[in-house]
Amino acid sequence: MAGHFGSDNTCGIHPNILDALSQSASGHSPAYGSDTLTRRIEDRLRALFECDLTVMLVSTGTAANCIGLATLCSPFGGIYSHSEAHIINDESTAPELFTGGARQFSVGGDFAKPCLEALEAKIAVSGARGVHSVKPSVIALSNLSELGARLSSDEVSAYSALARANGMKLFMDGARFANAVASGAESPAALTWRAGVDALSFGATKNGAMAAEALIFFHPDDAALAEFHRKRSGHLWSKHRYLAAQFDAYLQDDLWLRLASKSNDKMAQVKDVIDATDFISVVAGGDANELFVSMKPEVAAFLYEKGHTFFSWPSLPNAYRLVTSFTTEQQEIDALRNDLSGFKG
Ligand SMILES: Cc1ncc(COP(=O)(O)O)c(C=O)c1O
Structure with missing residues (x-):
């Protein structure tokens, strides 16, 4: 996952x-x-x-x-x-x-x-x-x-x-x-x-x-x-x-509101996962279902290698955008947490 x-x-x-x-x-x-x-x-x-x-x-x-x-x-x-x-x-x-x-x-x-x-x-x-x-x-x-x-x-x-x-x-x-x-x-x-x-x-x-x-x-x-x-x-x-x-x-x-709330709640969890690392920082977003983070390209490459999908955001330095939706599952967030815990910088 x-x-x-x-x-x-x-x-x-x-x-x-x-x-x-x-x-x-x-x-x-x-x-x-x-x-x-x-x-x-x-x-x-x-x-x-x-x-x-x-x-x-x-x-x-x-x-x-x-x-x-x-x-x-x-x-x-x-x-x-x-x-x-x-x-x-x-x-x-x-x-x-x-x-x-x-x-x-x-x-x-x-x-x-x-x-x-x-x-x-x-x-x-x-x-x-x-x-x-x-x-x-x-x-x-x-x-x-x-x-x-x-x-x-x-x-x-x-x-x-x-x-x-x-x-x-x-x-x-x-x-x-x-x-x-x-x-x-x-x-x-x-x-x-x-x-x-x-x-x-x-x-x-x-x-x-x-x-x-x-x-x-x-x-x-x-x-x-x-x-x-x-x-x-x-x-x-x-x-x-x-x-x-x-x-x-x-x-x-x-x-419409229930789905958006679910999506936003999932992003709050993603943000917690990111905040718990010392090698990725939040640069924008997080109010709802979008989060913009800054990380070294090797961290992004490591996450891509594990199969996570997210996009770079060219207008901010070393930035990437993560988005959740009404279909985001708990296991996806757990997988992100687990994979990040295995990153050796
Ligand atoms: C802020 C914003 N406005 C509008 C759209 C709608 O775009 P589309 O024409 O692809 O449905 C999007 C889709 O990504 C968006 O992010």
């Missing part, structure tokens, strides 16, 4: 979600999201987020992020995020494609939380020349952050104040929003619209679904063109009920 700490994308589908898919497999149902199951998901998300909202279900996080950004940002707009952001590093040029050419700007900041002062300066400079500049349009956060940190509602509110002061929107990439919620005591509403978030991509794929993400707009006016962006980009599923079925099981009895 060895640990699968490479990504929460490598794990499988939760049985309840697979059941929900097979239960909706037979019979006929209206296409393109006009089905009753999709209506039910919208109502469930309204209850979960304690507000009225507009939902668009899609099958990838990149689609959710980019349809969201394209809806909030014109082709001559500017999008501002942390230099580690998924929309900067991991979505090729999809944000530029979907928005029709909006420009992305990035800043630094500890634990992949964009530095507020740097954001403010970047917005001011990039928008300073009116029609000759870009139109600062969206601040994009990730919660969890890309370095595994949870943003509190107070932190989110500070970004929202900056966005409002500049006539901009606040977008949140929530590929691991479930893990962020599970790692604190604040509600989904507190971490989003009550703190000024305009749109959220609420991930399910990494946390038990086969392929399902909910793009949520908290103000109906903002969402007016989202449906066109989804269709135009080829992300409007005809058999939409299978996206809805996944979310139906995901939201049932707080499965």
